[in-house]
Amino acid sequence: MASIVQFENVGLRYGTGAETLSDVSFTLNTGSFYFLTGPSGAGKTSLLKLLYLSQRPSRGLIRLFGEDAVTMPRARLPALRRRIGVVFQDFRLVPHLSAYDNVALPLRIGGYEEREIETPVNEMLAWVGLKDRASARPATLSGGEQQRVAIARAVIGRPEILVADEPTGNVDPDMAARLLHLFDGLNKLGTTIVVATHDIHLLSRIPHANMMRIDRGRLSDPTGALRYPPRRSEMGGSE
C-alpha cells in the first residue's frame, strides 16, 4: 500500500523549552484509518499541527503526498494544505458567516459554481443534523453544533487526508457514532483519516482502524502498524 505521510525522527520544540515531540517516526498508508490517543498534554495536537502543516518541526523529515514538507518553499504550502481537511479542537469557524457559508467555504475556494454547491452543502448540513440551522451564525450555535459545522466544512471537499482533533468532544454518544460513521464513509471513498481522541468508546466503532499512542511526546506502536520505513511489500515490492 502506498504511503501518504511519512515522519522520520521528527522533533518539535516550542521556544527554548524541552522538546514537546521527540523522535516521532511513522508512516500512514493511503486510504487507512488511524486513531491517535494519549493523555492530555502528550502532544496529540502538536503532532496533528505538523501533519496539516501549520507548524514546522524543529528537526526530522516529513513527507506529505510524496513531497518533502520541511524544506518546501512556504509559497507551496497552501496548495498542499488544500488537500487536507482539518477539524480543529476549537472549531475555528468564520464568525461572520452562517453555518451554510462556513460549510460552503472550501467549495467556493475550490472554484465551484454556486449551483454546484447548494445540494452538497444542504445534504452535508442535513447529515450532521443542522438543516434547520443553516442560516445561523457560529456565536448562536451550541458547542456541539459548532463542532458539527466544523466537521461538515472539513469533509465537504472530499479531502485526501482528514485530520480531526477531538471531533466528538462536544456531542452526545449518538451524534458521536453518527459522525464517526461519516468519517468511515469518507474513508471507504479513499480518504486517509487521522482522529485524535480521548474517547475510548470511539475506538471500537472502527474495527479496521490503526492505533497510534503518544505519551510525553513519544509515539509508541502497540500494533506494529506504524513501522518506519514501511515494509517493502507495503511499497509494492516483496519482502
Ligand SMILES: Nc1ncnc2c1ncn2[C@@H]1O[C@H](COP(=O)(O)OP(=O)(O)OP(=O)(O)O)[C@@H](O)[C@H]1O
Ligand atoms: N504554542 C505552544 N507554545 C508552547 N507550548 C505549547 C504550545 N502548544 C502546545 N504546547 C505544549 O506542548 C505540550 C503538548 O500539547 P498538545 O496540545 O500537543 O497536547 P495534547 O495531547 O493535544 O493535549 P490535549 O489532549 O489536552 O488536547 C503541552 O505541554 C503544551 O503545553
